[in-house]
Amino acid sequence: MNARRQTVALAHPPSILSFANIGGKFEGQGPLSPYFDEICPDSFFGEKTWEKAESVMQKSVLRRALERADLRPEDLDRVLAGDLLNQCIGSSFGLRDFGVPFYGLYGACSTMGEGLGLAAQLIDGGFARRCAAVTSSHFCTAERQYRMPVPYGSQRSPTAQWTATAAGCTILTDDGPGPYVTHVTCGRIVDWGITDSANMGAAMAPAAYDTLSAFFRETGMGPEDFDLILTGDLGELGHAVVRDFFRRDGVELGPRFQDCGLLLYDRERQDMHAGGSGCGCSASVLCGYVLRGMEEGRWRTVLFAPTGALLSPVSAFQGESIPGICHAVRLSAAR
Amino acid sequence: MNARRQTVALAHPPSILSFANIGGKFEGQGPLSPYFDEICPDSFFGEKTWEKAESVMQKSVLRRALERADLRPEDLDRVLAGDLLNQCIGSSFGLRDFGVPFYGLYGACSTMGEGLGLAAQLIDGGFARRCAAVTSSHFCTAERQYRMPVPYGSQRSPTAQWTATAAGCTILTDDGPGPYVTHVTCGRIVDWGITDSANMGAAMAPAAYDTLSAFFRETGMGPEDFDLILTGDLGELGHAVVRDFFRRDGVELGPRFQDCGLLLYDRERQDMHAGGSGCGCSASVLCGYVLRGMEEGRWRTVLFAPTGALLSPVSAFQGESIPGICHAVRLSAAR
Numbered sequence: 325m326n327a328r329r330q331t332v333a334l335a336h337p338p339s340i341l342s343f344a345n346i347g348g349k350f351e352g353q354g355p356l357s358p359y360f361d362e363i364c365p366d367s368f369f370g371e372k373t374w375e376k377a378e379s380v381m382q383k384s385v386l387r388r389a390l391e392r393a394d395l396r397p398e399d400l401d402r403v404l405a406g407d408l409l410n411q412c413i414g415s416s417f418g419l420r421d422f423g424v425p426f427y428g429l430y431g432a433c434s435t436m437g438e439g440l441g442l443a444a445q446l447i448d449g450g451f452a453r454r455c456a457a458v459t460s461s462h463f464c465t466a467e468r469q470y471r472m473p474v475p476y477g478s479q480r481s482p483t484a485q486w487t488a489t490a491a492g493c494t495i496l497t498d499d500g501p502g503p504y505v506t507h508v509t510c511g512r513i514v515d516w517g518i519t520d521s522a523n524m525g526a527a528m529a530p531a532a533y534d535t536l537s538a539f540f541r542e543t544g545m546g547p548e549d550f551d552l553i554l555t556g557d558l559g560e561l562g563h564a565v566v567r568d569f570f571r572r573d574g575v576e577l578g579p580r581f582q583d584c585g586l587l588l589y590d591r592e593r594q595d596m597h598a599g600g601s602g603c604g605c606s607a608s609v610l611c612g613y614v615l616r617g618m619e620e621g622r623w624r625t626v627l628f629a630p631t632g633a634l635l636s637p638v639s640a641f642q643g644e645s646i647p648g649i650c651h652a653v654r655l656s657a658a659r
Numbered sequence: 660m661n662a663r664r665q666t667v668a669l670a671h672p673p674s675i676l677s678f679a680n681i682g683g684k685f686e687g688q689g690p691l692s693p694y695f696d697e698i699c700p701d702s703f704f705g706e707k708t709w710e711k712a713e714s715v716m717q718k719s720v721l722r723r724a725l726e727r728a729d730l731r732p733e734d735l736d737r738v739l740a741g742d743l744l745n746q747c748i749g750s751s752f753g754l755r756d757f758g759v760p761f762y763g764l765y766g767a768c769s770t771m772g773e774g775l776g777l778a779a780q781l782i783d784g785g786f787a788r789r790c791a792a793v794t795s796s797h798f799c800t801a802e803r804q805y806r807m808p809v810p811y812g813s814q815r816s817p818t819a820q821w822t823a824t825a826a827g828c829t830i831l832t833d834d835g836p837g838p839y840v841t842h843v844t845c846g847r848i849v850d851w852g853i854t855d856s857a858n859m860g861a862a863m864a865p866a867a868y869d870t871l872s873a874f875f876r877e878t879g880m881g882p883e884d885f886d887l888i889l890t891g892d893l894g895e896l897g898h899a900v901v902r903d904f905f906r907r908d909g910v911e912l913g914p915r916f917q918d919c920g921l922l923l924y925d926r927e928r929q930d931m932h933a934g935g936s937g938c939g940c941s942a943s944v945l946c947g948y949v950l951r952g953m954e955e956g957r958w959r960t961v962l963f964a965p966t967g968a969l970l971s972p973v974s975a976f977q978g979e980s981i982p983g984i985c986h987a988v989r990l991s992a993a994r
Contacts, residue, residue, distance in 0.1 A: 328733060328734070328735075328736055328760075329736075330760045332786045332787075335785075372977075373977050375973055375974065375977060376977065398663060399663070400663070401663055401664075402845060406763075406765055408746075409971065409973070410745040410746070410971045410972070410973060411743075411745070411765070411767065411969065411970065411971035411974075412765045412969070413969070413970070413971045413973065413974045413979075416848055416969035416970075416982050416984075417969075417974060417979060417982065419848060420848040420849075420850050420969075420982045423847050423848075424847065425663075425665045425845035425846060425847050426845070426846065426847060426848050426984060427764070427766075427773060427777065427845060428741075428764060428765040428766050428767075428773070428969070428984070429762070429763060429764060429765060430741055430746070430747045430763040430764060430765040431762075431763050432746065432763075438762060438763070442762065442777065445780075445781060445784055445786050446780060446784075448784065448786075449780055449781075449783065449784025449785070449786065450670075450784070451667045451780050451783075451784065451843075508786075510737060510760035510761070510762060511760060511761065512758050512759065512760050512761060513751055513754060513755040513758075513761050514755075515755050632763075634746065634747070634748070634751035634752075634755075634763070635746065635748070635751075636744065636745045636746035636748045637745070638710055638744070638745060638748065639710065639746075639748045639752060642707075642708050642710060642711065644748075644752060647751050647752065647755045649751075649761060649763070
């Protein structure tokens with residue numbers, strides 16, 4: 325038995341002080357539309373390029389989360405951010421004007437989980453009082469970087485997912501009324517050999533299973549201790565795979581087991597194939613629907629476990645399989 | 660006056676337990692050749708592609724650093740890693756087989772500073788006992804991603820730098836004989852409007868100045884308190900710019916102020932233009948020349964402050980300037 329633990333229980337769980345999200349046209353047409361702070365029907369967000377639009381989204385959610393907490397950028401000790409764009413330019417250009425000490429992350433679509441987890445540890449360790457975690461994705465920047473130019477209109481396979489045009493920001497602080505980040509589980513890179521990059525849900529499912537299993541094993545908690553267990557963007561197939569893995573272990577995840585990518589769109593009406601994806605998918609669902617629901621008392625304990633696919637177009641062209649990772653945090657109304 | 664501090668002084672400074680580096684052909688022909696654990700004259704490192712070669716370098720330095728400390732991968736609590744490749748595939752493919760809980764970073768060429776800083780805080784905060792920080796760069800992967808296909812043989816401007824083919828790994832632990840990481844300074848994104856991506860030293864110099872200034876101001880230490888102050892890859896021009904900025908403040912950095920990119924190659928004989936660059940440049944110089952020098956008592960206090968340029972080819976094509984960042988750690992033989 326290995327003594328290493330992936331999960332840390334925070335001694336003084338940081339409190340969520342503020343949050344904000346933003347979405348694009350399709351996100352505004354979905355069932356979570358009322359839970360967005362802002363919906364922008366212009367895919368350029370007033371900019372000349374989609375990449376600049378993505379930066380604007382990050383800027384917008386950080387600014388709004390600061391305003392909501394009546395904070396200035398100088399009041400923030402650290403911001404942790406990343407995105408899917410090559411060299412994470414959504415974050416570096418979106419956040420450069422704030423002047424907040426910055427840790428750049430790359431966790432693909434798990435970035436909000438990674439950022440929240442690291443921010444919570446920095447605060448609990450006494451290294452910072454207030455930290456923001458920010459991330460974004462944009463359908464058009466992701467399509468042209470990972471797949472095909474958008475105007476090409478290529479056909480999508482049934483397991484393909486739809487990259488959300490969205491961003492989210494959470495600000496954590498050392499003291500407050502909650503909800504709290506009580507536990508952080510750092511994921512491992514898991515690669516079971518899936519090579520179909522139009523089936524990322526299947527590629528990431530083993531990582532979600534690995535991290536959630538580690539969390540349950542190490543904390544002694546079970547699914548029944550949660551009102552909501554939320555993956556990020558496994559989509560229909562990947563989500564079912566995780567449910568099935570646990571069933572084989574004799575663990576029933578039940579209806580509390582949800583996926584941000586399945587919540588974000590109305591798949592009957594919007595035809596997003598296997599579901600939503602992208603860093604902004606889980607981040608915008610967390611920083612709207614989920615955290616507002618916790619404020620309103622709808623859920624008291626949430627396990628947020630977004631996954632990321634750590635591939636690139638180059639690795640796929642070179643015949644590599646798709647490594648996945650999943651970073652989890654436990655959110656609780658009570659300390 | 661703002662109460663926010665970029666610098667944290669660690670209560671129980673983590674100790675460097677092990678380190679390893681690897682370099683390519685040109686690095687093996689330079690003055691630091693004796694300080695490399697391994698020099699591989701084959702730019703493919705036995706693989707079929709340069710990207711896979713870069714992953715092999717990361718694998719190799721982590722394996723060697725573990726061996727040197729007589730550790731197995733299971734003995735490591737966390738690995739923090741990143742690189743310059745799109746979606747950081749050098750790290751995800753290089754480290755996937757170890758099964759160590761993984762935090763992916765994107766700090767461009769500042770990655771070893773960012774990784775060491777975060778690892779030290781995770782250990783000092785009690786969240787982990789042993790953490791590795793790993794990064795790499797490869798001349799050929801960087802050239803074809805950022806500039807021109809290598810066989811094209813395009814002419815280089817005098818301010819251009821040479822991306823090192825190299826990798827480095829440091830393993831930190833909660834207790835040991837040192838050297839210790841005593842202070843960590845988290846950088847801010849600094850962008851003074853430089854748009855020439857063949858002059859990254861000038862683009863990154865303001866970030867180095869910003870972070871070093873914050874360190875001196877917040878700790879009350881001065882350059883005279885250090886045996887060595889080391890930037891990562893500012894090259895000849897950028898390094899001179901930082902020295903000049905401090906001179907205007909009445910601070911003389913003196914001969915203790917060095918740059919990994921100027922140390923790695925013999926610029927008379929090797930013609931690397933303005934100097935070396937890349938995540939692997941500062942990482943391999945730290946994890947060889949510098950840490951061995953500290954072991955041998957040549958230096959007792961080192962301020963390691965690598966910088967990163969947070970641009971991408973896309974941001975450059977879209978007319979954006981080049982944001983820089985610098986993450987610093989203070990290394991000391993004594994706690």
